[in-house]
Amino acid sequence: MSVSTSSPEKGIRLVTVDFPPVNALPVAGWSELAGAVGEAGRDPEVRCVVLAAEGRGFNAGVDIKEIQAGGPAALLGASRGCARAFAAVYECEVPVVAAVHGHCLGGGIGLVGNADAIVASEDAVFGLPELDRGALGAATHLARLVPPHLLRTLYYTAGTVSAAELHRHGAVWRVVPREGLREAALELAGRIAAKDGRLLRLAKAALNGIDPVDVHRSYRFEQGFTFEAELSGTGARVRDAFGTVGGNSGAGSGGNSGKGAAG
Template structure:
């Protein structure tokens, strides 16, 4: 598991945080906390005026490490990953400076929590977004999907576990640009650099002001959703559905 932080010399005021956890960037408990720590540290750095959240490998994020949950006969891993996801999502939302998500390939489950709480999204042409939670014995992140698509589409995507493309999100106004995969990081850096040219103090005040007028308390809303995930686990439903993971025909 690697969460790396870089400060490109040709992009003053921009911090790039890259997640690299092969094979598909499905993060274990510690991974969510490492990501949260990196985002918070970048936001606290007075020299940083914008953060780019990126990922290496086959896709942006495939959610939680289901196999880690399957190895735990109790609920300790579920409780830990619930808290870890909440911490990472909150870190992105509450980051003191704007966060630009650079999304390529798949953005699923917990990935939706990250990009839904980001301030802007740049995506590659092959990017797809979705919540396969009902197919994985879980619930959650509808809070964040609702920030990307209208209410009825969010519900349809949630109940069917279908995905939506970056181009479709562009039409809904939640993605800033869609570019070829080879141009993704450059496009994200272009937007981040434009943001970072603003006064750093004003940017931080603006981020706090926009969060303050948000109509939904995203942290409380997401934790409410997670309660139903735990209820499904206690009822045995989550384990039964989760045990089919990787066995689909």
């Protein structure tokens, strides 16, 4: 279980997440990911970062078992870890391309919503099953991918949207067969990395500066309601019910692992 980095081509840093079986990250994993992305952006030789994953899916959110075992302290740790990782992608000094396959749920939406570009495989699905997990959050980032009413429908139903649908909405740059995903992401990263490095960093800062929504403040506002749900007992009740019967709810739930998607 790790976050690894490599340099497949000049000017490109590949950050790969691998937390079997479904890439539901523990608290330490979110912090490790934040560190790897931040370090890549600070490297003057890097002009583009590609964020990818091994295994069954791109990201299944936080490790629900860790939160169930650790209680409020673990929930706080997961919230802070997610916030650091999402911020690291958004604040990375160079553009970040997300290469998404399989499930991209909960915290995964926080990562791709803050990325600069998304390349997805044909089997990729995106969603926020937070209401099934006793939490709230990352609507801030889903709002960067889909129109407002679709956002609300997906959020209230804990539904998912396909890569092809996101491509039609303009959020996904390309949809490719699973076996060609890494190549397609690196091809786009190579086109970006061919530009002047200093100018790319200025462009990233400029685009962040004109964003209409402060993603950090918006996400923090959402997370306040997660803790309100927790203090009322609602969060734990729903989360425990998911852990008991949610193991068969699909790829994002982590199969029978008891892990799931929350951001």
